[in-house]
Amino acid sequence: MSVRSCQFGPVLVRFDARVLTPRVWTLLQSRWAAELAEDAGPGPLLELCAGAGSIGLAAAALSGRELVQVELDPVAAEYARGNAAVAGLAGRVEVRQRPLEAALGPDERFPLILADPPYLSSEDIVRWPHDPPTAIDGGADGLAVVRRCLAVAAAHLSPGAPLLLQVAGARQAAAVGDVVAGAGLPLRPVELREVDAARAVLLLVAASPREVAA
Secondary structure (H helix, E strand, C coil), X not given: CCCEEEEECCEEEEECCCCCCCCHHHHHHHHHHHHHHCCCCCCCEEEECCCCCXXXXXXXXXXXXXXXXXXXCHHHHHHHHHHHHHCCCHHHEEEECCCHHHCCXXXXXXXXXXXXXXXXXXXXXXXXXXXXXXXXXXXCCCCHHHHHHHHHHHHHECXXXXXXXXXXXXXXXXXXXXXXXXXXXXXXXXXXXXXXXXXXXXXXXXXXXXXXXX
């Protein structure tokens, strides 16, 4: 398998055809995370659906934070570990190769979470024949893994802490708001930064103790 590499902001990322190719536009998510980390509470960043690790590693390099990455696919998880080492971050990056719901201890809380779940509908993945289906297929409505990320984030964010979620533009961001409201999750959509109609990052914030009490 031919190994490729690309510069992703401050880090060099290696990958092959079995792993989703890093998208340069997703540096928006890394840089935004680094901005938010300046005012976030103590503790490591958490990245869900990390793939080869590019977004979280760039955020960790820019912010100086430690990082926990969760990725189920063993090939992608191994690349994430290797990319952390190449970036000189191995000592402060932990990669957990487990399902989302089994990767974290019940009492673990994080000051900031990033998530890049597959968000295309199953019928749309044919538009991207060179991408691994498991990295882009979000189920019938594109939200199957998004829902899981939201549930995990709601359970493991510190009060008032941010979640940066990659979404397929403003329309899907609105659908995420409906999911949050319908499930009664203690998350509040705050801001959307769009690249175009199909690519955006949504900021949600965990409920504060006062909001939970209300």
